[in-house]
Amino acid sequence: MPNRKYSFSPAQDEDGPLVERTLEGDRQAYEQLVRKHEKRVFRTTIAILGELADAEEAMQETFLKAYQNLHTFRRDARFTTWLTRIAVNESLQILRRRRDTAALDDPETAPQNLRPHRVEEWYANPERHYAAAELKRIVEEAIRALPPTYRVVLLLRDVEELSTEETAAALGLSIPATKSRVLRARLMVREALAAYFEKPPTLRSRLRRATSMVRNMMAMALERPGGWFGGR
Amino acid sequence: MLTCQEVLDNLSCYLDGEGSEELRRELERHIARCAQCFVIVDTTKQSLRIIADCEPFEVPLATSARLYERLAHFFAGLL
Ligand SMILES: [Zn+2]
Numbered sequence: 001m002p003n004r005k006y007s008f009s010p011a012q013d014e015d016g017p018l019v020e021r022t023l024e025g026d027r028q029a030y031e032q033l034v035r036k037h038e039k040r041v042f043r044t045t046i047a048i049l050g051e052l053a054d055a056e057e058a059m060q061e062t063f064l065k066a067y068q069n070l071h072t073f074r075r076d077a078r079f080t081t082w083l084t085r086i087a088v089n090e091s092l093q094i095l096r097r098r099r100d101t102a103a104l105d106d107p108e109t110a111p112q113n114l115r116p117h118r119v120e121e122w123y124a125n126p127e128r129h130y131a132a133a134e135l136k137r138i139v140e141e142a143i144r145a146l147p148p149t150y151r152v153v154l155l156l157r158d159v160e161e162l163s164t165e166e167t168a169a170a171l172g173l174s175i176p177a178t179k180s181r182v183l184r185a186r187l188m189v190r191e192a193l194a195a196y197f198e199k200p201p202t203l204r205s206r207l208r209r210a211t212s213m214v215r216n217m218m219a220m221a222l223e224r225p226g227g228w229f230g231g232r
Numbered sequence: 233m234l235t236c237q238e239v240l241d242n243l244s245c246y247l248d249g250e251g252s253e254e255l256r257r258e259l260e261r262h263i264a265r266c267a268q269c270f271v272i273v274d275t276t277k278q279s280l281r282i283i284a285d286c287e288p289f290e291v292p293l294a295t296s297a298r299l300y301e302r303l304a305h306f307f308a309g310l311l
Contacts, residue, residue, distance in 0.1 A: 027307055067303075115240075122271075135286050154283070183244045187240075189279055209267065
């Protein structure tokens with residue numbers, strides 16, 4: 001696993017002061033760090049492990065290990081990235097115990113075909129068609145249906161809003177591998193959500209799709225992509 | 233002009249506002265003309281917004297409580 005370095009200055013780490021105070025023995029400072037980061041750590045462990053009991057155990061271990069090893073934190077990354085990396089490792093350890101070691105290696109087991117199947121338009125603001133609790137259930141189900149490695153990249157990148165570099169560092173993946181997983185995860189979750197949010201196909205949408213397909217085929221055949229057939 | 237496959241391959245660039253000015257312009261151009269790619273780009277963007285807004289997988293209260301309990305035990309043991 002590459003220990004990737006990227007441009008980062010310690011001054012950018014908003015957790016720096018709390019980390020310092022913790023190292024000086026201030027346990028309340030550590031409690032503040034825990035409060036601030038428990039959401040992200042939990043999302044990481046539940047994404048990898050799937051089961052609540054396991055995710056809870058991994059989260060507890062993460063915060064204990066982070067405290068015990070805080071003096072080894074090098075500050076070449078943000079505290080949150082370092083912490084997420086520990087959460088990933090703790091989760092993997094539990095997986096290994098469950099003999100399910102392949103969870104985060106993917107590529108071979110991943111669906112190779114990225115081609116979207118559901119291509120109908122969605123309702124405007126489709127989330128408004130559902131009560132908040134129902135919407136949350138739909139979204140969580142869509143994410144749960146992804147393989148673990150895709151769940152975790154999606155939650156880190158698109159819910160926790162880590163950068164590509166931070167996501168890669170937290171997971172011990174290369175940047176290209178991270179990018180390709182993020183893309184697949186996004187497309188897969190889109191496909192799952194489309195089942196709830198898309199409009200039923202109309203004659204017009206079918207026609208448009210057929211036209212679009214013909215145009216693409218013609219364009220490819222003629223090597224004049226998009227050419228002469230005009231817009232939609 | 234880009235093919236639909238190229239649009240798909242570069243979808244993240246587009247959504248994350250990365251990539252060269254030129255690439256982004258090419259993507260815009262394709263999307264403006266291709267109904268299918270327009271839908272895919274638009275609905276992926278919507279998916280990410282919906283997912284982020286609904287804050288999935290929040291820590292259950294009991295799970296959170298047990299975490300602080302465990303930490304308290306741990307610190308007590310250090311005394
Ligand atoms: Zn297209």
